[in-house]
Every structure is written in C-alpha cells, then in structure tokens.
Amino acid sequence: MTLADTRTEDRYRTRTPHPLDPVERADPAVWGRVDGPLDPAALAAHDARGYSVFDTLLSPGEVRTYREELSRLADHLRGDERTIVEKSSAEVRSLFEVHKISDLVAELVRDPRVLDRARQVLGSEVYVHQSRVNFMPGFKGKGFYWHSDFETWHAEDGMPAPRAVSMSIALTDNYPFNGGLMVMPGSHRTFVPCVGETPEDHYRASLTEQEIGVPSREHITALAAAHGVDQFTGPAGSALLFDSNLMHGSGNNITPFPRSNVFVVFNSVENPLVEPFAAPAPRPGFIAARQFAPLTR
Template identity: 35%
Template sequence: MLTQDQIDAFDKHGYVMLPDLFSPEELAAMDAEILRLKQLDHPQRLLEVESNLVRAIYGLETSSEVLERLTRDPRVATPAQQVLRSKVYLYQTQVSPKMAFRSAAWEWHQDFMYWCREDGMPTPNAVSIAIHLDDVTEFNGPLYIVAGSHTWDLEQVTAQQGDGWEGSARSGDKYKISDESLSQLIDESKLVSVKAPRGTAVIFHSGLLHCSPPNLSPRDRTVLFVRYNAVDNALRPVPEPRPEWLAPRHNMAISPSESTFLSSASH
C-alpha cells in the first residue's frame, strides 16, 4: 500500500518508485515463467522487426498461473487502485526483454495515445507497474521519462505512421511525436533515466511521456509490466479491436489477494 507522500509524488510527477518490492525467491519464479514463455511459439510472442529477438510477450496471465496470481498481488493491485482512485481491472501484461548488445529502442510515446486510438480508451486514467527483473543501469536500456508529462495533451502533435496493430507492437513507432515538439517539451521539463536494482517496481501514469534506448551493454535487461484500467474507463467500441490478450474488452474489477502471489499458491 502506498503512503500519502507516494501518492502525492505520483500525482505530481506521473510516476513513483518502489524499491525492493519483491524477494529473490519471487523474482526467480518470475524469471522461470518468462524463460518458458520466451521459448513458446505463439501469437502473443512478438519478435523485433529486423531480428529474431523477442521484443515483447503479451497476455502473460493467459499462459502462466504464477503470473496471473501476480496481477492480483496486493503489492501491485492495491497501489493501482490508490493512484487511480477507482476499482481496477487488468488491462494488459507484457514482458519486455532487451538482450545485451542487441535489442532495439522503444520510441518516445504516451501509452494512452495507443490505448485511446487503438482500443477506444476514453481517458488516461490507467496505470503501468514496471517490475525490474534485472538491475537497470544507464547502459542497458532504462526507461527514459519526462517528469510531469502525464498532464500533457499531445494529440495534435502525434502523427500516425502506419496501419495495423502488429507492426506497431513490434516496432513501437506507429504514433510519432514531432521532433520539434519533443525538443520543446523536454526542454521545459525534467528528463529522468529510471535506474534501479532488480526487484524494484515503478508505477507510472498512462499519459507519461517515455521511451527506452537500445541495450548497448553486456548485461540483459528485462522488465515485466502489469497494467490496470479504472473500471469506469471501459473501452469504447472500435472498428478493428486488437486481440483480447492485448486489450480485453471487458471491465470486470479484480480484488487484490490477501496474500502475495507465491504464498497464495499454497492456499
């Protein structure tokens, strides 16, 4: 559960960090499941455009009981309820692995821009919780964020560059913010490189402007994302909805578990 100071920091900056949220045993359990899912050939596993490297795996909860329980862990689900001031439902899960020396960038974007245009999300009252499964340094593809940018409306300066959901999920550049606008916005705010040890979680608003550079280091970097939407922010109909494992059309509230995700396995 977040303190009031943490909630205030989220409201002001669009993100807050939670160090040492998970134990070594819990992290090892997540690692094992992600390694298994990376080796499966299924539609939810997307490869990078110019390589056979895994760029992202979505819908983790549909293929892993361990990761499904993680989405209801009170250390994850309860903070989402707090910052959104709402009951929440599970909107999306994703793992983003960046291999040493090889993995590509994710361009500057607001998640809400995709979720609004692709899925029909009415407002940005949604949140991501990024769990660091490796030590994240300035060299291995950390999250870059613009503090306070969750309040910015970038609709008019974001142009569409292609069609279809799969290409955008593999390249991450379907909706591009103009370079001129980016330069001006970043100059007017504070650019932050989110570096933190394995086991840290970062909660950030769906409107927060962010990106991640290529991994140019000799160390892998994997981040697991659990994303929630407010139940009263249900998706509107769209002409070509994305797959359910990428953007579910229901808004069924979840209840945080009474115990942590590994403890609940024995109950």
Template identity: 50%
Template sequence: MTATVRSPGAGDLYPTRVPGSAAPFRRRHPVVWHKAAEGPLSSGQLDAYDRDGCLTFDALLSAEETAACLEETARLTADRSLRDSGRVVPEPDGNGIRSVFEVHALSGTFREIVHSDGLAGIAHQILGSDVYVHQTKVNLKSAFDGSGFGWHSDFETWHSEDGMPAPRALSLSIALTENAPYNGPLMIIPGAHRTFVPSTAETPPDYHHTSLQGKNLPAGPANRAVVTALARELGMRQFTGPAGSVVAFDSNSLHASAPNVSPFPRTNLFVVYNSVENTIGTPYAAPRARPTYLASRTFTPVPRPAHYGG
C-alpha cells in the same frame, strides 16, 4: 485513407491520429482520482505521483519472485506453440524476442503477482476505484540486441487503438533483472503527463502487426519538437534499480528507453491496471479493435484486500 470507426470529435476529449498539425493540450482528467482513498501510499507519495506522473519503489518483488518470473519468461519464449499466437513479438531485425504479451494468462506465477495486493493496491489507490488488468507483457531487452522504444504516451495508443476513454490507467514497470544506466532503462519526462500530445497520422489497418516492433512508426510516436520543448522545461528521469524494483507511471506519461548494447539483459514485466469506470469500447481512431491479448475486454475487478473499504 483508412476509415475510422468513430468520427474524430464525437464525444472524444483526446482527438488524435488526425492528419495535419495538432497542438498539444492540457490533460482533461485528474491523475490521482481520490486523494483520500485508502491504500499503501502515503499522501506524500500521492502528491509526488500527481506532480511527476511517476513514482518508484525499491523492492516490491522478492528475489524468489523475480527469479520465478525470469524462469517463466524463458519457458514462454521457448514454447513453439506460442510463436504464431501474436503474443510473442520478435525483435525487428530477427535477433531474438522483444516482448511476450498477456503473461498473466499464460502463467500462474505472473497471474499471482499481477493480482497481489502489493501491486494492485497502488493502482486501486491512485485510480480511486476497482481496477482490472488491461494488459501485461514482458519486454526482454536482450543483451547486445535488445531494441529501444521511442518517445510516446501509452494512453495515446490505448485511446486511439483500443477505445480507452480517459487516462485513468496506470502501468507498473517491474525490473526482473537489474536496470542500469547502460542496459536501456526506462526514461520519463516528469510532469509531461499533464500534456496530451496528439499524433498526426492515421492508424494503418492491422497496425499492431508492425507497430509492436517499434520501427518505422507513422502513427503514435510523440512529436519530436514537443518532446524537446517538454524535456527542456521539465527535465528527464532515468530509472535504475535492482531486480524487484518498480516504477509506477501514469498512462499519459511521456516515456522511452534506449536499445541495449550491453552484455546484460534488461528484462521488465509491465502490468497495466485500468479503472473499471474507464473500460474500453470502440477504438477512437483505428479501423478495428486490437486483439484481446493486447487490450483485455474482460473487465473483472482485481479483488481488493478486505481491510480497504469503498
């Protein structure tokens, strides 16, 4: 047994990581927070995001920007001084690097992109408030050896392990290389963001030391019978596109991706924006908060373009 910092149920609208069976339930918060908020998205795009929990964009980054990001990724993964910082996550079998976290703090190139209006404006509009950067990472998914990600909701982790109160956060998955059907692109069950799927195992102490490698996970993965039922009912989407294309997805989307055995890397930048009205606190179901390179506790808003009010 591990002690949970907050007792389950005390002001917790999304109880999870409680041993025993737990039924999925309907999300208790909106997906699009202010339908009339100004921003880059049309009302049709907002409706589609509300319905599916995801939305795609063809070319939000230029070829120069994706090339610069790949160069920076190569620099960061070669930097020996970062190896023991926790930010660099090796592949579970030791063949290369799976992820690099907090890239916007390690590189001006990433910082500029993460703070750009073209990206942050999407989050401002959907979340209906100022936003700050909760997490960034590059998932490298190397040719031949890139491992996959099982079915999960990010919010389930951020709620239990980081103390995020509500699913009022959004991720962008930005292709830095082509995402093709054969190199492990992102998959989402559209509409499943309306259902919260509790995890039925407690969070082990210092879980992030092993959980980020994605293997043998007692807590976090969505129940397989529930995933099967939701996928049968709602279908599944696989997101392919050239470098520079983007998928925006809700923090409670059910998503996964297969390993990459192809000879082509699938390298994506993930940026998570959280509402400043949803800042993180004490973990809801974990012995200790995770390091700030996984879950920022600096809630400085990303500056908004001058022409948007509110």
C-alpha cells in the same frame, strides 16, 4: 461487462491529417477515494511527477522464480500470436497476456503490493488492460521511441480517459547504460496529439517499431525543456508505477547486460473501452482486454 457499443465524446483528438497543439490534461492523475499503501506525501509526489519508484517490491527469491517462469514461457510460445519478435534478429521482444498464460503472473497482478497501489492511484476497482513480459537482450536489444501509451490506447483501443497506470517490475538490474526506461516527469499533464492515419492492423508493426502515434520532435523538445528527463534504474525486484499519459521511451542496449521486466497495465473499471477513436477496428483482446470485471484476490 464487455466493449461499449457507442463512442463517447473525444476529448483527446489524435492521429489527425494536420498537426494539433498539445492540450492540458482534462482528468486527474490521482483519483483518490480508495485507501492503500501510499501515504499522502507519496501520492502527492506521484500526482506531480506522474510516476513512483519502489526499490524492493519483490525479494531476490521471487525475482529468480519469475525470471525462470518467463524464460520457460518464451521458449514454449515462440510461434504464438502473443509472442512478438524483433524484426532484424527474430529474438523474442515481448510476450503478451502473460497473466493468462502463467499462474505465477496471475498471482502477481493480484498481489496487494501491486494491485493495491493501482487501485489507490486510480480511485476504483481495476482490471488488467494489458500484461506482457519485455525482453531486451544484451548487445542487440532495441529501444522504443518517445511516446505516450494513452495516445495509443485512446486511438487504437478506445480508452476514453487516461485513468490507467502501468507497473513495470524489473527482473534484471536496470543500469543507466542497458536501455533503462526514460520518463519526462510532469509530462503526464499534457496530451500530445500525433499526426497520421492509423493503418489497418497497425499493431502488427507498431509492437516492434512504432512509426504512427509518435509525437513530433518539436513537441518532444518542448516537453524535455519544460520537464527534463529521469531514468528508472535499480536492482532486480524494483518497480516503476507510472501514469498512462507519461511521455517515456528507451534506448538500445549495446551492453552485455540483458534487461527484462513484467509489465502490467491496470485500467479503472469506470473507464471501460469503447470503439477506437482513431483506428479502423479494435486491437486483439490479448493486447487490449475487453472484459472489465474487477480483479479480485
């Protein structure tokens, strides 16, 4: 199964010349139909908040193994197009398509502790839309401004609906002070359109600092007033599963404590990409996969 040839109706307009009002989400957050490790109460909480936290997804031994593997990859793939470096320091910021580069990560995305949670929330078989490892070094790690991933995946990748979830697995301790991810619980039920035309090859700039596809201060203020802000903190081995439309961001890390995580995006096989809704051309396959075969163990 490959990229669809036709574009479906656009129910989530964005990247427009003039501001549009936020719209109520037209799709579920929990799709049901597939059994899994989350009990009804946990599913209801995920549906309401747009995220779930798992304190001990990986053991300390597994954390060490993955951390060593990803450090090795970052050293060996610095010149690869899948490696994104900070503009100011040339430090490795992200390494994409890591589940295709590393056999260890390929096993991780198929691990029942990871895969079954994604399948249960999305109510279907899933495939990996995107995988990466994120590095935020101590003292000079750069944060990421408030945004909805779905806004970008819809506009630039052609993802029709927010039927996708992300699993962020911490490989270092996440403190409140070392750039941990902030989320607005419940904000996944509101789609916030953004202003501005998507430039050609926008991904080359946006993966280090996004300026197009970010909500206005007025919309961020309104969402924060309505929902508040939570922060993902916890020991290495903990994980955050969150909705593709959840508003989130992170601050800079000026502490001596680095932060790194494995980040995997699962999309429903019933939600395959079409042509981008608001970009001149699709992003490369290492950022947005266009093979939609379901993951198998």
